[in-house]
Amino acid sequence: MTTKINEKELASSIPDGSTIGLVGFGGMGQCDKILKAIGHQFTETGSPHDLTVFHTAGQSDKSNGIEHIAKEGLLSRVIGGHWGLAPKMRELIEENKIECHCWPQGQLTHLLRAMANRLPGQLSPIGLGTFVDPRVEGGKINNRAKATDDLIKVIHIDQEELLLYPSIPLDYVFIRATSMDEDGNLTTEEEPLKLEIISAAHAAKAYGGKVIAQVKYLASKQSFHPKDVVVPGYLIDHYVLVDDPETEHRQVPSTVYSPIFSGDVRTPNRSLAPLPLNVRKVIGRRAVKELMPSAVVNLGIGIPGDVIGGIINEEGLNEFMTLTLESGIVGGIPVGGNEFGVARNASAILDHEYLFDYYHGAGIDITFMGAAEIDAFGNVNVSKFGDRIVGCGGFIDITQSAKRVVFCTTFTSGGLDILIKDGQLKINQEGKFKKLTKHVNQITFSGKYASDHSKDVMYVTERAVFVLTKDGLVLTEIAPGIDLRQDILDQMEFEPMIASNLKEMDPSIFQDILRESGQVEVH
Incomplete structure (x- = not known):
């Protein structure tokens, strides 16, 4: 009793x-x-x-x-x-x-x-x-x-x-x-x-x-x-x-109770204001280009959870895919920030452990994850930075099982200041800390395991895109307005391989326009 x-x-x-x-x-x-x-x-x-x-x-x-x-x-x-x-x-x-x-x-x-x-x-x-x-x-x-x-x-x-x-x-x-x-x-x-x-x-x-x-x-x-x-x-x-x-017994940190977060009230998607055009949105926009039709998608904490859901909503792509959050959320628009894990207009709220069944077994079609450090072998650290201990959360479960992994991060950190103008990117002030480093402090994602298992892995920043090969990272794209030597190679602790057909990132990513539903190509 x-x-x-x-x-x-x-x-x-x-x-x-x-x-x-x-x-x-x-x-x-x-x-x-x-x-x-x-x-x-x-x-x-x-x-x-x-x-x-x-x-x-x-x-x-x-x-x-x-x-x-x-x-x-x-x-x-x-x-x-x-x-x-x-x-x-x-x-x-x-x-x-x-x-x-x-x-x-x-x-x-x-x-x-x-x-x-x-x-x-x-x-x-x-x-x-x-x-x-x-x-x-x-x-x-x-x-x-x-x-x-x-x-x-x-x-x-x-x-x-x-x-x-x-x-x-x-x-x-x-x-x-x-x-x-x-x-x-x-x-x-x-x-x-x-x-x-x-x-x-x-x-x-x-x-x-x-x-x-x-x-x-x-x-x-x-x-x-x-x-x-x-x-x-x-x-x-x-x-x-x-x-x-x-x-x-607060429902979420921002409120004691809202029927929106319990799924009892749905809000018009168009009522959400567009995200400002900044470094995080640029990274999210480039990452979204990797979506494929009918994909089941996972968003991780940080840049993915904060901006990718909003970008997908702005660009009218919601109906072409199913978003998930590791907390058990299926569908909807993630809230992000310190309320990562909840969403507006979710289509289903599953038990936490049951969504991980899908992640481990079937493997998500594509996951977008943050990254704090990346090395030449494709290893990623999100769990420990010097003496600062954060932990891995669901990162290892999801990235190791996913069919495609897209890491989303700024190129440097600690004071990075950029200017986005006329479809180009300019670095006003470089960050103090290089994120593309010789050795990560801790291996939260194993590049070797991924390459041994032929995983499709991409690393998206505001100024450069890399892909993982069995020989390490290859630079495949740079942003318009960016100098290859000064803004990329000199800001890394290792020399990446450079693709013979090195491309320029799509200039529309750097333009402050609201793209209409159905006008964005999903690959």
Whole structure:
């Protein structure tokens, strides 16, 4: 029977050294009321301490979610996918105050299902050749973790090489829903995402763990249509009822609740203002030219998630393809920014882990991803920059399986200033940091694995386009107005191969025009 529990009572009852599973995505879906209470309990009493936290996606938008428990001593180990929007957690990780293991987000969602079946772990080729491969770094992303034994193992089955991500028994899992009836059944009608709450609940139960649900509303028995129930009541041990949704249960960081993000209201696509013509839009416009008819498309965080959906909408290409976001969104126009993972006018909102089934199995037709560093071998780093640890999110799962990969990034960073005029590009001020470097700090995408498997990989910047070959990167296009030596070759730490038929990028990319529906060619 599901019983109500006070968040303070819950926090005080958690034994030291427990392993806790969290569910959320960025600033969405996290149990803020519960996590705040745990943080306060530790500050006041020093307990619970030395917790292990397991989570799939990032769990904060810089101020909420996992940030409430990002305290030295409270946590001893974290196994997760991303901390880019969790500055307090990053500080703990970077200063080696907690042990940190970074695994691919999709593998973490599927590991929950393996745990639900009491299997030894999740078996997959995803991660081979990257920093999660135990022959590289084993997913041990800070020095404290590197001092421990490998958790991930290399397994061979019928001469195929695979990675085994081990099961992590959970003592507690915290999941969030909108409503709960008197039998404990949960629905998610106001949530922007379903996430992996059913798999997380099953995983906890498989090892005798407790499932705690945070909810906004209580309903009488048999209030819900059976198909609307996302988690059945027999899986729920206790629930915490929200008092103040404004601070404890926001739908997305920008609002407590909007029917747009839950899919209950659709807005006219034409009501969205065109994006300004800047460096990010230029990169997005060039990337969009790689779309093909009827493609199933994935957009990653950063430039792709922020601008490509808007460009596709502006150019009337929505009907020619299906956009997806790793959070479970199908269709619509992504919001981007610190609300990456939600969209306006989605056609479907799937469970988080089920969309990764498609990514891993069928392989997305084309994915657009960001890149922080690229080297001569086509390796890409998005997970660790010097001492700054971000994590990989779903990047490895998606790029390793996709049929085509298009990386989208500025050529340099740190003060880059450009002028776009008359269909040409001019560099007013070069960025301080070169992104095309001799060696990436961490291999989040393996150029060798991609070339060995004949992957179609492209690297798009505002001034140059490269493709991956078995011999490394080849420069294939430069922007109009750009000097090959001064603006490209001198701004790289390696000398790329140059295509014999080096082309100029389409000048229309650099023109501030709104192209009408049906006038843009999809290849």
